[in-house]
Amino acid sequence: MSAAAITDEIAGIALRRHGGRGWWILFAMSLALTVMLAGGIVVLLVRGVGIWGIDMPVAWSFAITNYVWWIGIGMAGTFISAALHLTRQGWRSALSRHAEAMTLCALAVSGLFPVLHLGRPWFAYWIMPYPDKMGLWPQWRSALTWDFFAIGTYVVVSALYFYVGQLPDLAAVRDRATTRGRQVFYALLALGWRGEAADWRRHATLTRLLAALAVPLVFSVHSMVALDFSEGLLPGWHSTIFPPFFVAGALFSGIAMVILLSLAMRRAYGLGRYITDVHLDKLAKLMLAAGCVVTYGYAAEVFTAYYGGDPFETAVIAHRLHGAYAWTFWSTVALNSVAIQALWWPAARRNRLVLVLVSAGVLAGMWLERFMLIVTSLYRDYLPSSWGMFYPTLWDIVFLLGSIGLFGLLFLLFVRWLPVLAIAELRRTEALR
Known part of the structure; x- marks a missing residue:
């Protein structure tokens, strides 16, 4: 395709008068x-x-599960775009834009839950290091304070990386807009983008700089989330494997979401010439690799508990394997470790139905994994008098489904008003063929 044809097709999606029946239904x-x-x-x-099902001893449940799940999904988008940009992988051009948008949408949703879980969300600013007359400062040894810095930095860098990459594409849409308002x-x-040589040079420099910042931030952010758990002394949480395990799980679930969104946009807008089977095959390989690391984490957690001989650690693992919530553990293994083995076959990696089923299963399995890690370490304490079950209420379900709706709403607005693919990069890739 010519460069003009690529620009007209992608820009035309954002310039449509109506989003289409499917878009309006969603x-x-x-x-x-x-x-x-x-x-x-x-x-x-x-x-x-108290409207949620949390109680003592299970004081964490759906809200924190949703938080970790959504922030994990948000990790992979920027990582896929930034890491492939730094390694000069041309095939990223068909995936980078909606992957970055997915990151921002997921981060916006995840940020709600820690604040709401406080019970008094209007005091959320207490974790921010601001000077005051009373001399009250945050607890610097708390992982929650570290979360504020890590997540705040990641949000800023991801937003800048997404926006800076959009500038030449926004200018292309601007030049093809037919109404004054648009x-x-x-x-x-577009900030006055003119496409001059100086513009492209500064754009390339800034994009590389932001990509170099974004990649290590992916690892630091979810490591900080993992430290929320591993910094505690509860059996089942106090583990040094949690930071790399959480990072691998975040990339695992995020890649699964990128696959689902790529398939949806390819079907809805006829983007098969850009998001090809080769792209889906490579994403499936990445998901398989991340899934193998996650599976290793499951095995290592069970092995180290029994090898170490700590009776409290082995009791938690026994409860996960055979206790009241054993169904969550075995469902997690089935969805995250067993189902992905189909991706070893190239035919499965290029089959859209298989990719949809496996990716949706991974997203469900990663949510169950976070739920299992939280609840099975809390519902059985050291004393039988401290034992208690968790039963979700209708409001737990409302917040889970509502968060999915908010993510979908934000992503649909992105699809409606902004270029869904990186026009400038697709043109460059096409020119180099």
């Missing part, structure tokens, strides 16, 4: 779930976190 569903989430937040602020809208977003 938008209505996502909006309904988001309104449901907003209603749940209002009820939570009025009545408190011309002004995209002109403001």
Whole structure:
């Protein structure tokens, strides 16, 4: 295809007068779930976190599970784009833009849950290191304070990386807009991009710099999330394997989401010439590699507990394998470790139905894994008098489904108003063929 044809096709998606029937159906569903989430937040602020099923000893459950799950999904998007950019992989051009958008949408959703879980969310600013007359400072040894710095930095770098990469594409959409309102809208977003040599030189330098910052941040952010658990002394959490294990799990679930979104956009907008079977095959290989690391983490956790001989650690592992929540452990293994073995075969990696089923299973399995890690370490304490089960309430389900709706709403708005693929990079890749 010519460069002009590529630009016209991708820019035309953002310049359509209507999003299409499928887009409006998904938008209505996502909006309904988001309104449901907003209603749940209002009820939570009025009545408190008691509307959830949390109680003693299970004081963490769906909210923290959702937080870790969504922030994990948000890790892979920027990593795929930035790491492939630094290694000069041309095939990233068909995936980078919506992967980066996925990161920002997932981070926006994940940020809600730690604040809401406080019970008094209006005091969330206490974790920020601001000077005050009382001399009250955050607890610097707390992983929650580290989370603030790590996640805040990652959000800023990811947003800048996403926006800077969009500049030449926004200018292309601006030049093809036919209404005055759209011309002004995209002109403001393009920041006066003219496509001169100096523009491209500065753009390339800044993009490489932001990519170099984003890649290590991917590892640091989810390592900090893992330290929220491993810094505690509870059996089942106090483990040094958690940081790399959480990073691998984050990339695992994030790649699965990228595959699902890539397949959806390829089907909805006829982007098969850009998002090809080769791209899906490579994403499936990445997901398989991350899944093997996650599977190693499961095996290492069980092995080290029994090899170490700590009775409390072995008791937690026994509860995970045979206790009341054993179904979560075995479902996690089935979805995250067994199902992905189909991806060893090239035919399975290029079969869209297989990819949808495996990727959706991975997302469900990673949510179950976070739920299992949290609840099975809490529901059996050292004394039988401290034992207790967790039973989710309707509001737990509302917040989970509402978070999915909010993610879908944000991503659909991105698809509707911004270029879904990297136009400038696709043109460059096509020119080099």
